[in-house]
Amino acid sequence: MDLTKLTIKQAHDGLKKKDFTSVDLTKAYLSEIKKSNKEINAYLSVFEDEAIKDAEFADQKIASGSFSELTGIPCAIKDAIMVEGQKCTSASKILENYTAPYDATVIKKLKEEGVVILGKTNLDEFAMGGSGENSAFGVTKNPHDKTRVAGGSSSGSAAAVAANMACYALGSDTGGSIRLPSSFCGVTGLKPTYGAVSRYGLIAFGSSLDQIGPITKNIEDAKIVFKAISGKDEKDATSRKYKYEDSNTSLEGLKIGIPKEYFIKGIDKDVEKIIKDTIKKAEDGGAKIVEISLPNLKFALACYYIIAPAEASANLARFDGVRYGLSAKADNLMDVYLKTKGHGFGQEVKRRIMLGTYTLSSGYYDAYYKKAQEVRQLIKQDFVKAFEKTDLIFAPVSPVPAIKIGERSDDPLSMYLMDIYTVSVNLAGLPGLSLPAGKVDGLPVGLQIIGNHFQENKILGVASFIEKMLQ
Amino acid sequence: MISEEEVKHIAKLARLELTEKEIEKMQKDMSAILDYFDLLKKVKGPESQLWAGDPEERSDEGQLRKDEVISSHDIVDELISAIPDKKDDYIKVKSIL
Numbered sequence: 001m002d003l004t005k006l007t008i009k010q011a012h013d014g015l016k017k018k019d020f021t022s023v024d025l026t027k028a029y030l031s032e033i034k035k036s037n038k039e040i041n042a043y044l045s046v047f048e049d050e051a052i053k054d055a056e057f058a059d060q061k062i063a064s065g066s067f068s069e070l071t072g073i074p075c076a077i078k079d080a081i082m083v084e085g086q087k088c089t090s091a092s093k094i095l096e097n098y099t100a101p102y103d104a105t106v107i108k109k110l111k112e113e114g115v116v117i118l119g120k121t122n123l124d125e126f127a128m129g130g131s132g133e134n135s136a137f138g139v140t141k142n143p144h145d146k147t148r149v150a151g152g153s154s155s156g157s158a159a160a161v162a163a164n165m166a167c168y169a170l171g172s173d174t175g176g177s178i179r180l181p182s183s184f185c186g187v188t189g190l191k192p193t194y195g196a197v198s199r200y201g202l203i204a205f206g207s208s209l210d211q212i213g214p215i216t217k218n219i220e221d222a223k224i225v226f227k228a229i230s231g232k233d234e235k236d237a238t239s240r241k242y243k244y245e246d247s248n249t250s251l252e253g254l255k256i257g258i259p260k261e262y263f264i265k266g267i268d269k270d271v272e273k274i275i276k277d278t279i280k281k282a283e284d285g286g287a288k289i290v291e292i293s294l295p296n297l298k299f300a301l302a303c304y305y306i307i308a309p310a311e312a313s314a315n316l317a318r319f320d321g322v323r324y325g326l327s328a329k330a331d332n333l334m335d336v337y338l339k340t341k342g343h344g345f346g347q348e349v350k351r352r353i354m355l356g357t358y359t360l361s362s363g364y365y366d367a368y369y370k371k372a373q374e375v376r377q378l379i380k381q382d383f384v385k386a387f388e389k390t391d392l393i394f395a396p397v398s399p400v401p402a403i404k405i406g407e408r409s410d411d412p413l414s415m416y417l418m419d420i421y422t423v424s425v426n427l428a429g430l431p432g433l434s435l436p437a438g439k440v441d442g443l444p445v446g447l448q449i450i451g452n453h454f455q456e457n458k459i460l461g462v463a464s465f466i467e468k469m470l471q
Numbered sequence: 472m473i474s475e476e477e478v479k480h481i482a483k484l485a486r487l488e489l490t491e492k493e494i495e496k497m498q499k500d501m502s503a504i505l506d507y508f509d510l511l512k513k514v515k516g517p518e519s520q521l522w523a524g525d526p527e528e529r530s531d532e533g534q535l536r537k538d539e540v541i542s543s544h545d546i547v548d549e550l551i552s553a554i555p556d557k558k559d560d561y562i563k564v565k566s567i568l
Contacts, residue, residue: 098553099549099553101546101549101550101553102546102549234536237536296514298510299510299511299513299514301507302507302508302510302511303511305504305507305508306508306511313485317486320486321555322554322555322562322564323553323554323555323562324550324553324554324555325553325555326555327555327556330565331565331566332565332566332567332568333564333565333566333567334486334567335565336564336565337486338486338487338488339488341485341486341487341488342487342488342489343488345487347493347496350487350489350493350497351497351500351501353485353487354478354481354482354485354487354497354501355501355504357481357484357485358473358481358501358505359508361481361484368508368511371511371514372511374514375511375514378514412500412503412504413500413503413504413507416504
């Protein structure tokens with residue numbers, strides 16, 4: 001039996017039946033990482049010794065009879081989420097030697113379940129990017145085609161799960177960073193409702209948009225991880241009192257909204273066909289398909305690329321070489337700032353800091369930032385109206401399957417256009433899922449399922465029906 | 472097209488040192504992106520006010536915590552050890568003037 005191919009549920013059942021131990025599982029993953037990571041570059045650091053210790057501890061818990069579905073299951077963590085005592089780089093030179101002083105709340109919760117943390121995964125620097133190419137430590141390759149990107153920004157998390165280098169992973173999603181790499185790598189990724197999961201200990205990018213979520217092999221696993229990490233945290237004032245409860249939502253009579261604005265020029269014909277075929281299958285399964293309109297959707301990308309960089313320019317001001325991280329040598333304080341940031345940040349991060357500083361600066365604030373906030377409100381209202389008529393919205397995750405490495409890296413605007421179907425969900429604070437729906441020439445394509453606030457249970461309930469239909 | 476001077480001014484506000492080559496590329500990239508933002512001029516004047524959270528978000532279970540000191544003394548040593556330049560427990564910085 002190849003232990004690295006098991007889902008969380010299957011691995012849990014094996015541990016329960018004593019078919020194997022957590023140490024066996026962990027060793028299997030570590031050996032897979034040794035074999036494949038050099039080429040894929042999914043992990044930035046691997047905790048070999050600590051992982052075995054975690055596993056031994058988990059095996060004791062299992063022997064004592066008091067354990068959960070996640071106990072002893074090996075996972076990977078995006079390197080923007082802090083694990084105490086381990087490096088946390090956010091794939092940036094500016095944090096290359098930074099050690100996390102405390103656990104993120106999601107890590108604390110996972111540790112309480114007795115999970116095994118295998119290591120930290122690659123990403124676009126500070127989670128800024130859609131391809132994974134903006135990492136200061138090299139691109140993550142797509143396990144399905146190593147000449148292509150894994151998608152970003154949670155590139156390493158999605159690739160690690162797809163390449164059996166972790167049973168599941170945590171990612172974060174500000175404008176599509178869980179859903180896009182999940183779609184490109186053919187795994188399941190859930191971006192939860194804003195406020196469903198604590199962001200404490202996640203290195204901030206766009207604070208009104210960021211959410212942590214699971215990347216898994218199937219829907220059942222996504223439920224297990226989401227259940228474990230969600231809920232109110234006093235250390236994150238935006239987190240909400242929320243408890244996940246399974247719903248038995250079936251396709252029968254379910255109203256699925258298809259936004260006509262999502263199927264426009266620019267979408268790859270084969271991707272469109274896969275999404276439409278999946279929608280047809282849902283209809284055959286008893287769902288009612290309703291065409292809806294989100295008239296302000298066409299403004300979402302511009303709106304997002306004003307708001308997210310504006311928030312980023314404020315959040316990243318803290319990397320000044322004074323309190324932690326890289327500190328460039330210079331004679332006066334101003335030069336320390338200039339050189340630290342100039343040398344420490346990569347091109348895309350600099351671009352976003354510049355954009356954010358520009359749109360917030362005197363004379364431009366009203367035309368850009370204020371306008372974007374107004375448009376954000378309109379986009380939210382579009383979704384409110386849509387959910388009056390529908391239970392869930394189905395859409396593509398990305399207009400294209402995984403792109404070639406280098407294909408768009410010199411043209412930021414064409415890279416941003418890959419986020420066209422995902423950013424509106426973050427602007428509206430909604431939950432969205434990427435479910436593998438098919439393949440184009442061997443490259444996976446994800447279906448995006450969007451729900452109303454805190455209706456992850458409805459998304460996951462329906463997704464598990466669709467998952468079965470597609471098998 | 473955003474000017475070279477504007478790029479330099481914004482870079483200074485952002486405390487970013489950019490090379491001549493970076494300034495040139497930034498000019499090109501920012502101009503293309505800012506042109507794309509012009510799309511927002513087509514938005515029909517919204518009646519809505521600036522976003523301040525949804526009503527249900529605002530009224531939720533008292534989002535603000537009590538104004539009490541929560542001790543994080545247990546990680547003081549870790550925080551201090553991350554400081555690039557220090558004397559005892561103080562942060563050292565270069566002269567401002």
